[in-house]
Amino acid sequence: MSLTAADCEYVYRLVRQRAGIVLDADKAYLVETRLAPLARQGGFESIQGMLTHSQASPHAALRDKLVEALTTNETSFYRDVRPFDALREVVLPDLLRKRAAARRLEVWCAAASTGQEPYTLAMLLREHFPELAGWDVRLTATDISTDVLARARAGCYSQVEVNRGLPAPLLAKYFSRVGANWKLADDIRRMVDFRPLNLIERWPDLGRPDLVLIRNVLIYFDVPTKKDILARARRILRPDGYLMLGGGETTLNLDDGFERVDYERAGVYRLRSI
Ligand SMILES: C[S@@+](CC[C@H](N)C(=O)[O-])C[C@H]1O[C@@H](n2cnc3c(N)ncnc32)[C@H](O)[C@@H]1O
Incomplete structure (x- = not known):
């Protein structure tokens, strides 16, 4: 049985309220394909049965699972390549120069999905x-x-996942085969601290990062939410630090406090000097 308009409306509202994600009204098919496995795993007879239970339940656990199932976790090692060229050639050399005395570097990678992005950085x-x-x-x-955080912490990737963007020499150097999968070396895994954080809620203490990556997630939010997240990122970023956004994202018309760094197709920003 396909979902009613009211079922879909409930899911759209839930995902927007809890994650800030705006789903177009024609996403019934997406809702069904993403929620069917969850309903099966939960032992529900149908998606409708699961949604009815979710609406009636005083516990948030099922609602959190519904929201998670509707997030898009698409990612890859060295995604889009150019941002990582910019990191290697411009951003990190500059930060290393500026932090040479303190010998301390803080990076926050938000919306890191299954870990390929922070591990690429590591x-x-x-x-x-x-x-x-x-x-x-x-x-x-x-x-x-x-x-996705549990998968990221495990650092274990399928052949398809390592084929997407990971250069062969790095696969040979930092991964070992475990059955059909590839496991990332412990010393690289230990470089990254994975933590839950909802970008639309209050953020826990993230220190004063020198570099903030918020890539390929703002596209899912409405304009006020994008503005709010960029403003908060600007406030925690060190004044001489850098922000990186995804290929289809920009600070333009959202936050005047940032200016684009002149490095083509890299999505690098810094704070505008006043
Ligand atoms: C398309 S992936 C991007 C992964 C990675 N940054 C990249 O560029 O390859 C988007 C990620 O944002 C996460 N996400 C969605 N809404 C979020 C929110 N409100 N707070 C934090 N993360 C969120 C999803 O769980 C998903 O893992």
Whole structure:
């Protein structure tokens, strides 16, 4: 039985209220394909049965699962390539120069999904900036979804996932085969601290990051939500730090406090000097 308009409306409202994600009104098919496995796992007879239970239940656990199932977790190692060229050639050399006295570097990777993005960064630091060995390097990666965080912490990827963007020499150097999958080396995994964080709620203490990545998640939010997240990121970012957004994202018309760094197709921003 397909979902009624009221079922879909309930799901759209829930996802918007709890995650800020705006789903177009014609996403009934997406809702059904994403929620069917959840209904089966939960032992419900149908998606409708699960939604009725979710609406009546005083417990938030099922509602959280529904929201997680509706998030898009698409990611890959070295996603879009150019941002990582910019990190290697411009952003990190500049930050290392500025932090040479303190010997401390703080990075926050928001909406990190299954971990390919922060692990790419960790491998990049290890490969190209050996001088960081004696530094206090803090890589914090967060996401709203506890499922993707568990996968990220495990650092175990399928052949398809490592084929997407991970250069063969890095696969050979930092991964070992475990059955059909590839497991990331413990010392790289330990470089990243994965924590739950919902971008539309109050953020826990994230320190004062030198570099903030919020890539490929603002696209799911409405304009006031994008503005709010960018403003909060601007306030915690060190004044001489950097922000990185995804390919289809910009601060333009959303936050005047940022200006784009001139590095083509990299989505790098810094604070505008006043
Ligand atoms: C498309 S992935 C992007 C992954 C990675 N940043 C990249 O660019 O490859 C979007 C991620 O945002 C997360 N997300 C969605 N809404 C969120 C929210 N309100 N707070 C935190 N994370 C959220 C999803 O769980 C998903 O893992």
